[in-house]
Amino acid sequence: MSRLDxxxxxxxxxxxxAFPKERKEPLENASxxxxxxxxxxxxxDVSDAERDAAWKxxxxxxxxxxxxxxxxxxRELGKPKA
Structure with missing residues (x-):
C-alpha cells in the first residue's frame, strides 16, 4: 500500500x-x-448510519x-461466502 505522510x-x-469526520481510511487510490x-x-466509535455512508x-x-x-x-464483511 502506498503510504501517506x-x-x-x-x-x-x-x-x-471513508469516515470524513474522523479522517479515517483515505480513498485516493486502489490500494x-x-x-x-x-x-x-x-x-x-461510529454509528451504523456513519458506516452506511462510509460504505457508499x-x-x-x-x-x-x-x-x-x-x-x-x-455487514457482509468477514462472513463466509455461501
Whole structure:
C-alpha cells in the first residue's frame, strides 16, 4: 500500500476519506480502497448510519479506481461466502 505522510494526509479533503469526520481510511487510490475495506471493522466509535455512508463512499471509490468489491453491504464483511 502506498503510504501517506502526515502532510499529504492532512492535505486530503474530507471527501477523500471513508469516515470524513474522523479522517479515517483515505480513498485516493486502489490500494487505499482495498485497505479501507480490510480495516472497516476496526474503526471505532461510529454509528451504523456513519458506516452506511462510509460504505457508499468506499463503493464509489472502488468503482473509480477499478477495485472489485464482492460484498453488497459492510455487514457482509468477514462472513463466509455461501
Amino acid at each position: 502526515e502532510k499529504a494526509r492532512d492535505a486530503l479533503p474530507e471527501g477523500d476519506f 487505499h480502497v482495498r485497505n479501507a475495506i480490510a480495516r472497516f471493522d476496526q474503526v471505532k 463512499r468506499i463503493l464509489a471509490a472502488a468503482k473509480k479506481h477499478g477495485v472489485t468489491v464482492h460484498e453488497k453491504s459492510w
